[in-house]
Amino acid sequence: MNLQYSSEGIHAVDIDLWLDPQVSKPAAWISHAHSDHARYYSETVIGTSISLEIYRMRWPGNDALKQSLEPLDYGQSRDWKGARITCYPAGHILGAAQLLIEYKNERIVYTGDIKLSPPLCGQQTQIIECDHLILESTFGLPIFHFLSREQAKAEIADFARECLAEGATPVFMGYPLGRGQEIVHCLTQAGIATAVHGAIAKYIPIYEANGFSFRGWKPYESSQTEGQALVVVPGMRRQLESAGKNMRVAYVSGWAQLDNARLRSGAEKLIPYSDHGDFDELLEMVQRSGAKKIDVIHGYTEMFARQLRDLGFDASAPARARLRNSEEESIQAE
Numbered sequence: 001m002n003l004q005y006s007s008e009g010i011h012a013v014d015i016d017l018w019l020d021p022q023v024s025k026p027a028a029w030i031s032h033a034h035s036d037h038a039r040y041y042s043e044t045v046i047g048t049s050i051s052l053e054i055y056r057m058r059w060p061g062n063d064a065l066k067q068s069l070e071p072l073d074y075g076q077s078r079d080w081k082g083a084r085i086t087c088y089p090a091g092h093i094l095g096a097a098q099l100l101i102e103y104k105n106e107r108i109v110y111t112g113d114i115k116l117s118p119p120l121c122g123q124q125t126q127i128i129e130c131d132h133l134i135l136e137s138t139f140g141l142p143i144f145h146f147l148s149r150e151q152a153k154a155e156i157a158d159f160a161r162e163c164l165a166e167g168a169t170p171v172f173m174g175y176p177l178g179r180g181q182e183i184v185h186c187l188t189q190a191g192i193a194t195a196v197h198g199a200i201a202k203y204i205p206i207y208e209a210n211g212f213s214f215r216g217w218k219p220y221e222s223s224q225t226e227g228q229a230l231v232v233v234p235g236m237r238r239q240l241e242s243a244g245k246n247m248r249v250a251y252v253s254g255w256a257q258l259d260n261a262r263l264r265s266g267a268e269k270l271i272p273y274s275d276h277g278d279f280d281e282l283l284e285m286v287q288r289s290g291a292k293k294i295d296v297i298h299g300y301t302e303m304f305a306r307q308l309r310d311l312g313f314d315a316s317a318p319a320r321a322r323l324r325n326s327e328e329e330s331i332q333a334e
C-alpha cells in the first residue's frame with residue numbers, strides 16, 4: 001500500500017482514502033471525534049456511529065452540503081475500492097476506532113489515538129495483527145508511565161473528598177471531549193456532588209446513551225461553587241482563582257508527569273492518567289502486532305522510532321506526519 005504523509009493527513013493512495021485528513025478531501029476515515037482528527041468537510045466520511053454523531057454536532061454547517069456520513073462500527077467490515085476495511089475499538093475516547101485495511105495480501109492498521117489498558121469511559125481496544133502499523137506516539141518516551149483506571153478513579157475521588165472535608169472546592173480541569181466526561185463519571189460514581197461546565201456537559205447524553213452513568217451532576221454556575229467538585233475546561237482556572245474562593249486544582253493528564261507540570265497547569269494535585277497509551281503500552285502494541293514496518297506519528301515521533309529501531313524494528317517517523325492534537329494539547333498549554 002502506497003501511503004503518503006503530508007500536512008494534509010495520511011493518504012492511502014491506492015484506495016484514495018484519507019486517514020484523519022486536516023483539510024477537505026473526497027473520502028475520509030475519522031478515527032475519533034477530537035477536533036484535529038474529525039475535521040472540516042469531506043464528501044464521504046467513514047467512522048463509528050458515535051464519532052459521526054459528535055462530528056455532526058461540531059460541524060453543523062456541513063448538513064447543508066452534499067455529504068455522506070457512513071458508519072462503520074466495531075467489528076464491522078466493508079469493501080472500499082478494492083480493499084476490505086474493518087473497524088476495531090481504540091480505547092482512547094468514546095467511539096474511538098482503529099482501522100484495518102486489507103489490500104493485496106497486506107494488512108495495514110491505522111490506530112488513531114489509542115490506549116491499550118481499559119479506559120475510564122470507552123471500549124477497551126484489542127491488538128490487531130498486521131504487516132504495517134501506523135501508530136500514534138504521543139507519549140513515546142520511557143518517562144511516561146500512567147496510573148491504571150482503578151488507581152485514577154481512586155485518586156480523583158480521594159482528592160475531591162479531602163478538599164470538601166476541609167471546606168475547599170476541588171477543581172478538575174478536563175478538555176471538553178473525553179477527559180472531562182471521564183472525571184465527571186468518576187466523581188458521580190463515587191457519590192460526590194459535581195458541577196460541570198457546559199462545554200463538557202453537552203456530550204454527557206452521548207456517553208449516557210452508550211451505557212455510562214453520570215447520575216446527579218449539575219450544570220456549573222459561577223455563583224454556586226461551594227460544597228461540590230467542579231469539572232471545568234482548562235481556560236477557566238484563572239477565572240476561578242481570581243474569584244478569590246478557596247479552590248484546590250487537580251490536573252489529570254499524561255502531561256502531569258513532565259517536570260514542569262505544576263508550573264504549566266497551575267494545579268497542586270497531579271494525577272498522571274491519560275486516554276493515550278503510555279510508553280510500555282505503545283511498545284506492547286508494536287511487539288504484539290507482529291508488524292514488519294511501523295510508522296509513528298504524533299508527539300515524540302523521532303525518539304520513539306529510534307527506540308524501536310534499537311530494539312530491531314523497522315520503524316520510522318514519516319516526514320510531516322507530526323499531526324498535532326490541539327484539543328488535548330490545549331490543556332498542556334494552560
Ligand SMILES: [Zn+2]
Pocket residue numbers: 032034092113325328
Ligand atoms: Zn484524541
